[in-house]
Amino acid sequence: MVGITLTSAIMVYRLYFFSFSGLEGEHYKAPLPSPDGQYTADAYYNTYGGAAGGVNVWVDVTDHNNGDHVKTIYLGNAKEQFSLKWTDGETLYIQNETSGNNKYERSIELNVMTEIYHDTGLACQSLLLKETYETCYEHE
Template sequence: MHPLFRILGFFVLLFTAIVFFVFVVRLVIYFFKRTRFPRKTLVSALTGLIVFSGIFVYLQYFFSFDAIDRSHKQEGPATSSPAGQYTANAYYEPYGGAAGGVNVWIEVTDHAENATRTIYYADAKQQFSLNWIDEETLSVTNADEYPDSDRSAVLKVRKEIYDENGLACKSLLMKNDYEECYRYEKR
């Protein structure tokens, strides 16, 4: 769903920019030749701006991990916590065709509550592994040999999440799903 909103947002922005340019030209003509004020062009430009702003706000503040494209997912490593209450499953999501890459996300299943939630989402690197530190702490290794490529995290599975781009951290829909949200920051 997000790619469609991004494409729609681009075209709305393009339309708004063109209409705004036309409005400015007509406004200049209005001041020099005293013709009719370009109300329809102004209304069109403002409508485009409002629609674009709405799409931007939606993409920034109404994100959820449900937007992950699961249609082409590939299963990665899975591991159970020491006492067996949790199972962490990693999944891969290819994107961009031959020149693209792969995203990875981790879903943790709480067997006591029979609930599954996504706690990690990032670009997949060459070195990827999952290890339980204790019953509620999962260590995710996601690194490469390149500088600034480390997307590793240690997460308390009931309280913390990691989202590389930080959209989950800003999301109004997800703010009750975690106590702490981490995102990638260049070091």
């Protein structure tokens, strides 16, 4: 009974209190400043699961007009092709795809002030993160 209660409590906690804190990994892409210099995007990665595992990739955006506040806006399973490109001062295009296979497409364009993406959708359900974005996307 204690095991079931503990497992349920952990699942509820992960579901509703998910945050991007605790992400640790290697720097993947050089800092990419926005056209107006207000933001800088950085990409990171970490491996999981050993030989049969995979690679997670995430993007942090630093707001230089807000005390260099850092916010994670993207977390997904890394694919063959990954790149970052600013389309304007507040919009970042994140390419994360396997060529020739749309099933594994994880690319998205995000307004760095109001939108986030989380592959599994935990961030979209998190009560802790609700105040940090207007729109949250997940892989379907």
